[in-house]
Structures are given as structure tokens and as C-alpha cells.
Amino acid sequence: TTFLLSGVGFIDKHQQSKDSIFFRDGVRRIDFVLSYVEDNDDARKLVRNNILMYCSMRESEDGKTYFVKIHAPWEVLATYADVLKIKAPFRADDILENREMPMGHILPSSTRNRIVYYILSRCSYIQDCECDKKGIKRLLNNGTYTAAFPLHDCRYWKSSSYSNCESDRYKLYRYWARFLCFFKEQPINLIRKYYGEKIGLYFAWLGFYTEMLLFAAVVGTICFVYGLLTYEENEWSKEICDKKIGGNIVMCPLCDRKCGYWQLSKICNSTWMNNYSYLHLHIVTLFLEFWKRRQARLEYEWDLVDFEEEQQKLQLRPEYESKCSKRKLNVITQELEPYLPLTSKCARACLSGATVLFWLTLIIACIVGVIAYRLAVYAAFASIMKDSPTSHLHVVGPYITPQLATSVTASCINFIIIMILNFMYERVAIWITDLEVPKTHLEYENKLTMKMFLFQFVNYYSSCFYVAFFKGKFVGYPGNYAYFFGSLSKLRNEECDPGGCLIELTTQLVVVMTGKQVWGNIQEALVPWLMNWWGSRKARCHPESLYSRWEQDHDLQPFGQLGLFDEYLEMVIQFGFITLFVASFPLAPLLALINNILEVRVDAWKLTTQFRRPVAAKAHCIGAWEEILNAMAALSVVTNAFIVAFTSDMIPRLVYMYAYQPDGEMNMKGYINNSLSVFNISEFPAESRYRDYRYPSGHEKQYFHTMQFWHILAAKLAFIIIMEHVVFMVKFVVARLISDVPSEVRARVKRERYLVQEYLHNYEVEKLKMQLQKQDHDERTQLRLSLHADTKDHLKLQPKC
Template sequence: MGGSSGRRATNGWVFWEEGNQWVYLLGGGQPMGALPISDQVATTLSKVKTELSAPLLSSFFSLLSPLLFLLAPLLSPLLYAPLSSLLFSFLPSILCQQERRREYEANLQKAGLELETEDKSVRFLKTYFVKIHAPWEVLATYADVLKIKVPFKENDIPDIPMDWLFTPFRLPDHIMNPEPDYFTSPFNKGKIDFFLIDDKETFFPPSVRNRIVYYILARCPYHKTDREDKKGIKRLLNNGTYGSAFPLHDVRSYCPTSERFNLYTHWAQFFSFFKEQPLNLIRKYYGEKIGIYFAWLGFYTEMLFFAAVVGLICFLYGLFTFDDNVWSKEICSEEIGGNIIMCPLCDKKCGYWKLNSTCNSSWQSHMFDNVGTVFFAIFMGIWVTLFLEFWKRRQARLEYEWDLVDFEEEQQQLQLRPEYETKCTSRRLNRVTQVPEERVPPTGPPIPLPAISLIIACIIGVIAYRLAVYAAFASIMKDSPTNNIHMVGSLITPQLATSVTASCINFVIIMILNLMYERVAIWITDMEIPKTHLEYENKLTVKMFLFQFVNYYSSCFYVAFFKGKFVGHPGDYIYMFGWSKLRNEECDPGGCLIELTTQLVIVMSGKQVWGNVQEALVPWVMNRWGSRKARSHPESRYSRWEQDHDLQNFGHLGLFYEYLEMVIQFGFITLFVASFPLAPLLALLNNIIEVRVDAWKFTTQFRRPVASKAHSIGAWQEILNGVAVLSVVTNAFIVAFTSDMIPRLVYMYAYSNDLSMKGYINNSLSVFNISGFSKDNRPEDGESPEWFNSSVITTCRYRDYRYPSGHEKEYSHTMQFWHILAAKLAFIIIMEHVAFMVKFFVAWMIPDVPSEVKARIKRERYLIQEYLHNYEVFSPQKTFNMAQSAGGVVSNPHRNRVPNTIHHTFYVI
């Protein structure tokens, strides 16, 4: 009981429940001696003494006197007086907090909870703990109020046997199904003998006990006035009355024969990655809301396997069809690519260059820009539909198995937020409850113009960097890529160097802005003053995703849909903003798709690696630092509540950030997957690690979260649907406008003499007369390579479809340009319509709720109605006897019911 060591140097209060034992430690003891105080302090104390009760003042001296007594010998009289004044200035606040705690704990006891205070003969300024135990009467009363579903009959519908092929991936049955399957009904305190109750101490599982205790904590008042009742543990945490509030883990993670140990052994170990997750045990220990998250994450990872396999096949197709890549051969050929002189890609600092200098880039581009790209883009449109539809079915099954079919958001989630209540300045009559309730004066939500402006400024800054640094790389490597860069040789070109460095800088900027956008989204949501916790979370979800959407995807959108699209032509280039000296970027002759691939790989991979390192390393380091002093004490002096108090707080938004990370990843593998078929494979490998890292954090690094219910993934479902629809559009535009697939097909079927790709490169490049360059566009002396002779070379080529110099439509678009544009638009329309038709057809064909689940739901409702009818008409014993004589319709209520272990629930404030 008194195992709390005196090692901590912080002041706080801690709640929890543990079986039938309780402890509460309040800071301080008796005054340690008389203290000389200044006249100013004495006056302050005299004033306070007339306003506050003697017991409170005495308690305050119990807290403060030891500290001043210890400091007195060390301080000169000159410093002691002002320090004493400063310390005693906190007197009203400290006394108010103590009064709140006293009244709050008294009200908890009135509500039926049992509290016990630990011996106060402890060292000054340590953390104090309070144990709360909820007896059967309290649990039964609030289970009735909250309509918690409990078992009344063992499920008699046989489960579908698992195929033997899945046996290697399954965990032991006692881990996968810690309890038998039952039909359940909302608990009714007046019909206790209707339910399967063997032992009242273990009838309610730990997650339910935690929810009930937290429900009471959230609604218990601590200060009553004529106008309002101030209540709830959340407000007490916000105003510093208590330090924290959380349930405790049952035992240490390495102690066998416990649920936490089973989770750590069979779930949190990395080498269990090929095993399915023990979702029922996760739900039993952490509650339905966290269980739903891991169910969704596991299902998402399973579905990624199929996308990864198809993406790998498409990548291998591009890798093994090099020999059929005619246009790359023409680019690399000395006879064709070596004789085509390209126009400078920037003003003054860029010289002329030969087309075959981009040979490696064209080969690399072919791996991702081929016929397989079109197939994979269409496949991913179907895959995302199947993923969302099958997840609805999996979710419906979990809703039934976890008694969430008729679930409505818990009252604790619909409870008013303390921040909302403090802003209420008026009241109005609620038409439903006919009770006056507080309301906040209507105010418009703040417009995040500074944040939006910063996003745009960063995008423009990265684009400006790309333009400026390209000129530098082009100048350095004007003769040969290997002249100045020896390590990677000809693999590095100015385009590739610019793309890689810009992507790395953009990733760093994204990570920095990410921290700011989180705070901006929270600030905006706070300014809107949502009424309930559920409303707050939904508003924050939408805002945070929109910020992160722009932050992570803006650079990819620029490369995919803007770079190389608005460059003009030699002699009439288009500049950024029209007035700057930064010329808009051009694409490589092989297309911009390889640059989009580079951007996607760096940002997506960097985010995943950084995220996993941060998630695993930061909690571990913080916990090691927080418990550094405790490790020098024996285990007997380091109590369980102190061990859990030293763990990291998961927070009410902890699960929100886990969802956000996965949804951002989902956007990468769907919105731009046509440019990088290996994106699902990278996501799969990351998620295999992510599941086990999250499991390890929950079981070893975080305090046990408050159990709460959820029947779905909430607002994230609609966000996923929106991303899925948008992905069809973005991939259609990527194939049409970013890749060279459509121009090649148009050339082969409309302009090639033999339906081949021979001559495509020469056909896709227009001719410009070098004499048409102005002074601002012409390369400076010394910037052109040594082989360039202006007296011999009079023209250069550029990537476009325009008439040559001297033509009556000089530098205007040719008819082939309009043919290609029409083909691109036609492809977009056809692909979108086909994808959406397949999507909606598949969604229509696959029911959201499996037929087996529907049958079980109907049978459960039927049994509840029949049993309740018999219970009301006959006595419970008579009903049971009649059922036995009729063939055993009702199971023995004392058979196969209760697990062997006793579950404990803990809270810390």
C-alpha cells in the first residue's frame, strides 16, 4: 500500500482503481518549524486568513512551510523577504485547488466510489496518488445508464471454420478468442438474473470498468453555485488541480499469465509480423476504439499485399522490356541522339547540349512510363474501391462481434467540452430536454490566411530553388557529367541533380511546416469552440488533413501538372510571375514522369522512415529519462502506479495522429501511383513495421488509454472515399499529361508509316533558329560546351509541337499538337468514366453487411425479444425449467462463463 518511494520531485495527484484496494497521498505534512516572515507576507496572510477557512490555511502551511524552512539558512535577509512574498502570492491559487480536490473527492464518494488516502508521512513535494474502487452497485447502476451490452446466452450459431492454409498465420485460440462468443443485451439492473453472471467481481471486463469510472469522473461536480455546476476531471486537469488521469496496466509487460503479457508476447514482437492480430484481446484490454484502429490498419496492410504484387509486376515489365524501347534507343544513339542539339534550358548560364546526354534518364523513365502504367492506374482505381467496400464488410462484422450494432456515440463523447462551457455567456432553452443550457455567442471561424500564405510561399520558394540551382548544375556539368562528379559518373544529369536536391529540401520543409500546421489546425479548431468532444475531433480531422494534404502533396502536384506545361518556346519564354528572371522549368525530353517519381520516392520514403524512428525512439528515450532515478531503487519501492506514471501519456488525440499518418500514406499510393508502381510495396513494408511498432508502444511505452467505444473509423472513412475519387482523376491526368504514353500512341497510329515508334524522337522535337535568341536568352560566353560551333550549328531543338522558323505559322502549334491534346482529353474522359462505372458497380455488387452477420443480428434480436417476454411473464427459474423441457433453448446461466483472472482498473490524476 505504501510502496510509493519518496523519489519524485514534482507535485501532482493520481487516480486509479485496483480491485478492492485504494490509496490517496496528499502533499505535505506538519510544519517543520517556525519561519521568520516579512511584514508584507504577514499582511498578505492576515488578509487571506479573513477570507479562507482555518483548515485550508493550515493545509497551505503544511505544503509551504517545509520549503521555506529549508531555504531560510541559504538566503540572505535581503533575498528571503521578496522570495517569501513571491511564494505566498500563490496562496489563493493553491488553496482553491485544494478546495476543489476536497469537494471533488467528496462528491466521488457520494456517487458510490470508494477512495482511500495513503499515509501522509512522506517526503515533501512528491507525487500523491488516489485509488478509486467502483463496487458492484456502482458498476451495475452505470452499466444500466450507459446501456452496456452484456451476455445472456452463449452463441449457438457455428463459426465458419478457418481454411487450413491460414493455420500458420493464426495465433493460439486462447489469444485470439479470450472469451466465448455470446448473445448480448443491454444491461438492466432490475433483471440481473436474466444475464450470465457467475462472479460479480469479474462480470464486467476491464475496458468496461474503465469506461464507467471515467464516465463518473467526467460528470462529477467539484464546485456548485446558484448559476452553474463546475464538473469533470477534464477541467480539473486543465486548471492544474490534478496532474493526470489514466487507467493503469494490469501488470508489468514481462509478467506472465496476464493480458498485457499476452499482447506483448504475441502482438508487439516484430517476428510475429506474419501472424494475425489478436483483435478480441486488444478490444478487451484497450477498448473498441483502439481495437477498430488496429483492425483497420491490419486490413489495410493485407490489401496492400495485392496492390504491391501487381505494382511489382508492372515495374518488372518495364525493367525487362528495355530492348523494345525504341525511343530510348534513338535518344542514346550517336547517330540520332548524338546529332540532335538541344536548346538551353535556362537563360545565360545554360549552354547547348546533346540529346544523348539524357540517355540514362530515358532508360530510367521507361521503367515507370510504359503500357503497364496505364494498366496499373486502372487497377488501382478498382483496388481502392475493393479496399473500401471490403473494409465496410469487415467493419460490420466487428460491429456485431463487439456489440456495436445499435451503438450511438457515448454520452462522455457528447458531453460539453470544458473550453466550451467557459466561453458560454448566455443560455437558451433546449427544445428536447426543456432545460436551459449554455451557448457561445456566434462568431465566424478565423480564416487561416497566414498559414495558407506560408504554404504558397514555401512552394514558390522551392520552385525558385529548382530554377536557380538548375542553372548552377548545368554550368558545372556543361562538358560532361563526369568532369566534376566522379562518384556516380554519367548517372547524374543537371535535371536529376536538381530534382533530387529539390525533393530533399522540400522534404525538410514539409517536416518543419508539419509541426506548425498541427498547431495552426488546433488553434483554428479551438477558436471555433466546438461544443462536444466528438465535434471537436471531427473538425480537427478535416482541418488537419487539408493542411497536410497541401503540405505533402503540393510539390507532387507541381511536378505532375505544372512543370513543363507553361514554358513558352525559344525566343518567347514564360517567366515566373511574368516579371522575374526565373524562367519556368522544362521537362526532360523523356518526360516529367521520372521527376515525379523521384519526388514521390523521397517524400514518401523519408516520411515513413522518419515517422517510424520518431515513434519508436522518442517515447523510449523519454521513458528512460523519466524513470532514471527509479531504476536505482529496488522493485519493491518502485510501485506499479509510479511505473505507469513514468510512461508517456497517449493523449486524447493520440489515435488521431496514427490515423493521419496512414491516411497521408494512402494518398501517396493512390493519388500518384501511376508514376511509381512500387509505392504500394514501400507502404506494405512500412506498415508491417508500423503495426508492431504501434503495438510495442501501446504495451510498453504508453500509459493505458481510457477505454472508449467506436463503431467505425469516423470522419476518416469519408476522407478515404474522397481521396479514392480524386485518385481516379489525378492518375488519369498523370497518364495523359505527365507521361508520354498518349503522344507515343498518337504518333504510332496516326503519323508512323509502319505503325512503329521509329522516328518518334525526331517527330516530337521542334526546330528553332539560334539567331532568334535575344541577349537575355543567349548563353554567355564560355557556358556552351567545347564541341559547340555557332558557325556550323544554326538550329537547336526543343520539346514541343510547333512550326519551324520561316513557316507562315512560325512557332505556332502544329495540327499534331491538337490531335494529341484531343487524344489526352478523350483518354481522361474514357478512363474516368470506366473507372467510376467499375467503382460504383463493384460498390453496388458488394453488400456492406455480410449475409451471415445479418442472420446473427436477426437471431440475437429475436432471442432478446423472446427471452425478455418469457422473463416478464414467468419467473426466471420457471422460464429456465420450461426451456430445458422444451429442448434446452436457454443455456445454463452458470456454465462456461467467466475467465479465471481478476481484472483491475487504475486511474491517475
């Protein structure tokens, strides 16, 4: 198919501003740039075989890189605007008084580069060939071209004096991309105009998410401060820290060989984590519902209401068209279109599923390895941190215990493993998704999103799930302990502190969440800046006037296929940390808020200054991420209910206070002694204790669970059921009360559809009138001609004088 270019000749850099994004006539805009190294014949083929766009080629200052500059004339833009269903106003808007009417710029630069990329991705570079050798993406993959990108507008750090240079990039940098603008509202409409709807939606979502984090951070901070202020009032904490109570309670060893008996008062500093907040879950629900309303408003304002249906019907992926040699009739369009046979589709799906299962198993294996590390090094830390023959768990410094040291080192190792696996999973997920050959871009992104999120979910959260729901649950009791990999391994299963595993879960969350955010910001900001600085070192040797706009953009980092995808994934993983485990760490929303305030500006800065301008793309929503967020919000209700019921010590305390307090008073005196079971030992002049509810030695039900254990278990299950139903009911009521689409938006959509129907009706009426008038005119003309002919015939019959 012939699409684009016609030669305009070489451009003399000395006669043109370095900020120019036009050809030398100053009228025709450079919509897209292709670059290749040396004299590449294959690169010239695309130019020779597809010549309806204006183009010129020019080598760079290094004498090796050549640039193909492309301009799409109005005829091409108009044709493909119709193919891509790009909307434009046909009459003045009587709904929004201040709505901008870009009549002078019906197609902004983002739309122009989207059209050009659509053409380039489908044009064949071999004439008269029906094979799959077509598309700029294939040429980029095989190295024919080194880059393909639209140009940025001028320079970002100062306004250009060049009259034809637009200043959108400078405006974005000055009023959006700088960190000092963190308190300002984002210019969403300008972002959409410059980068397209897809990137505009991401920043709209990120800004809205950050605003909602403010409320969750306030609630979490209040809970945290309240826990610190009421720490001295907790009766169970006082009993543990009291030398006369906790100091006289001797606990069983926590490992078999190098651990000794220890005093309960040694864990005094780990009993402060006792306050929970469930308001976060309701804030999450409000965030999701209000975002739907915000998204619906943007969908209307950006003319994306009917985009999903259009996306499904049109714009097949070039890779799908090239790999599917068979054709079948589309019953809707009545045209032949490529399709993938069912047998091939099933085979690809099975291979994809097997690969996903293999890599998920690899993650589980890594987590098992970390658990084995925890069990192996705990005894070593206990041996190092001893200060007497009978007390192997004394505190070193004010807070460090063998359990805390084991937890911190294991969390750091787990974080390193997570980072290594992430590097591998990204490539595996892309390979699997390419193997499945999705039909449309939307389908491709959704499949890739689900695979990457599944990998990341297991990778990031599996260690937290282990600490929250498995650690300390399968321990056994003295004389009958449970062992990891069986009794031959000598690795005894871990126990929780008598105050529960919350402090360790908090440690895990802080290390992984904080480490991920710090490492992510380093990757996003520092790495691109260093690579750009190194890549442009040769250009800095030349006068700035010789460093053209396309060369400046060529030296920037490419905004790859997963550029925006990685940003969404980072935020969704963070969303999981602050929702799935918020009951254990109320300060998680505050850390996320601080990170996101920086994240918005870092993303804006790198996109505006460090990356090539991305090809614009349309999207009517945030895609599969919305369903993932909803699923995580629902799962967070279950996880937090189980954390409170089984990981924390809240339910046993309530059962004791209301049912087992010996004095009948509503207080917690004597709770610590009540929560520990007795085990007789011969080496020690007293009885040792362990955390459980079992009958002591000598009882007829020796070491069986007491009735209090079953009462507590019943209370835990009742709490989970009640909490889940209450929270889900609140979520259901809130979702019903808050409409997904604001009423004024629905009215405007109906009004616009009515105007379109009215316009089409009037058009048809006017067309019919014109046809009738033409028909009447033709009939009258025919009648006049007929009368004229009759008159002539009559005169011929008259006798001559």
C-alpha cells in the first residue's frame, strides 16, 4: 500500500533554528523521525516504496546516523482520521460555555503522530509482496532502523524565540514537571493535548489516587500516634515488662540446639503494635467509586465515550495480521479479516499457561528458601546474642533481638530476590503474550497486564502472606514440635512472639515497601539522566546551533513498550501494600503519600526532559488495572480480617476480658499468665511456659487444647464473618449511592447524541430538498425544451409569403 512521502531536499542546519520542528519552508511540520546507521539499503526501501508523505534525509554530526523526517499532508491526515474514527466538532457547542474549540488546530500534534505511526506500522517495505514483511516495529526489531519517534516541542528549559516553535513542552516543564510545583494542580488537559489520552489518564489517576491517600494517611497517623500515647496504659504490656511478672515467667527455648530458656520480659519492646484501623477500607471504596466518576467526566470531555467499541472492531495489531495467514468473513463488516485457528490458539494458550505455572513455582521455591534461611540463622543469632548460660534471647541494645535480626536480614534478602525476579519476569511476560498473538492492542495490553500483575503479586506479597498467616501456626508444643522438611532437617518451625507476629509483619512491609519505592525512584530518575548525559557527550563538543531538534530527541531515552505499564504496576503494587496489610502497619498510607507526591513530579520530569516524546495513544479508561484494583480492595477486607483475628492478639484478649477474667472485672489483669501454657522441666527449678492454650502435664487431657482455645477460635471466626459482611455491606451501599457517571455528564452525552441525530436528519432533509429541486428543475428544463421544439416544428409547417 502506498501511503506517505515526497522529497523536499536537504536542510542546511546553519540556515534553520535548532529548535525548528518544520521543514525549511517553515510551513510543513515534521510529524515523525526515523533514524538508521550508515547507508542502510533496507531503511531506504521503506522510503522508496511508500512515498506519499513529505520526507528528507540528513546525516547527523557524527557522520553515521541518518534521519528520515516525515510530514503527513492534510489529505493523508483526513483520510486516516476517518479510518481511526477521530472525532472533530462540526458545530459550536451549546453545552459547555468555556469549552475550548480548537477550530484552528483540529488535529493537534499528538493526533498527527498517532496517525503517522498507525500508517508506518502497517506499510510494507517490499513491493508486491503479501508476506509479513511490513511495519516499522519489525524494522526496529531487526535493526534496520535504530529509532522511530515524534519530535518534542522546542527546548524545555527556556522559551524559544523561534516564532514557529510551539511552547507546550516548556509550559509542562515550568508548571508541572518541577518538584516545586508539587502543591499545584496538574494541567491534565495540556498533558492530554501533548502526550495523548492514554498518558493523560494515567496522570489523572495518579493525582486522584494521591489526593485520596491524604485521608488514609491522616487516619493511619492518628492510629499510630494513639498507639504510642496509650502504650503505657496497656495492661498486658505492663505485665510483660514488669520484672515481677514477666521477669519471673520462664519461656521454653525457641530453637532446639543453641537456644536456652528466656524471660518473658525480654520482648517488652515488641508489644506496642496493638491498634488497628478499618476506616482505610472504606476510604479505598470511596476512592474507587469517586475515580469512576472522575474517569467518566474525562471520558466525556475528551470524546472517548464510544472508544472501547471502536477499539474492539478496528485497529488490529500488525503482528496479528502478519502471523495469521488464514482469512474469514466478518459478519459485522462483511469483509475478509485474518484469524487464528482454534487449534493454534489452544496450543498457544496451553504453552503460555504452563510457562506461567513454572515461573510461579519458581517464586514459591525462592520463598521456601528464604524461610529455610530464617530457620537456619535464628539459632546462630541466638547464640551470638547471648549474655548468660540460661538466657540466650537477651536484647542487644534497646530493641534488637534474634527474632528482629532474623526478620530484617530475611526481608533484605527477600527484597533482593524480588528485584532479580522482576527483571526476569518482565521479559517472560512479554514473550508469553507475544506467543499468544492477541488480536487488538487492547487485548494485548490486558493479557500482558494480568500476567505481569500475577507474577508481581506472588513475588511481592508471598513473604508477607507467610508471616501474616502461616508463621507460628504450625509449631506444635514442647516434646512434639513440628519441623520444616520433617524432623530429620532439624529446622524447627518458627514461633511468633507472645504478642503475635505483627511487629515482624510490619518489619517485612517497611523493608519491602520502602526499598521498592526508593529503588524505583532511583531507576526512574537517576538512571535515565546518567544515560542521557553519557550519550550526548559528543554532541556537547559541537556548537549548540548545530545540534538539531531531531538529534537532541534522538539522544534521549526511548519511552518503550512498557513505559506506562511499569508506572501503573508500581502504583498498583503499592496500593496492595496499603490495603492488604494496613491492619499491621497504619503508617503505610503515609509512606505511600510521601512517595507519590515525589512520584508525580519524577514521572513528569523524566517524561518531559529525559525521554523521547511517546507516540500518542487513545484510551477511555485505565484498562485492566481498574478490575485489579477492585479485586484487591475486596481481598483486602478478607486479609485484614484474618490479620486481626489470627495474627494479632486482639480476639484472645477480648475473650479473656469478657469470659475468663477471674475477678469478673472488665480489665486485662492476669491475661499474660492466662495466655501461656505450662510445661514441666527437670533442668529448671520452675515450670517453663509456651504460647498456647493446652492442659498442663498431669491433667487427664494432658497437652490437649483447652475449652478456652475453642472459644477463642469461635470468636475469631465470628469476627471474620461479621467484619467481612459489615465492610462488604458498606461497600455495596456506597457503590449504590455514588453513581459511576455524574448526572450532568449523562445529560451532556444524551444532548450531544441528540444534536448528532438532529444534524444528520437535517442533512438528509436538505439533501432530499436539493434532489427534489434538481428534479423539478430538470423537469421544467425538459418541458421548456419540448415546447421550444414544438414551436420550431409549427413554424416549419407555415406557408411562405
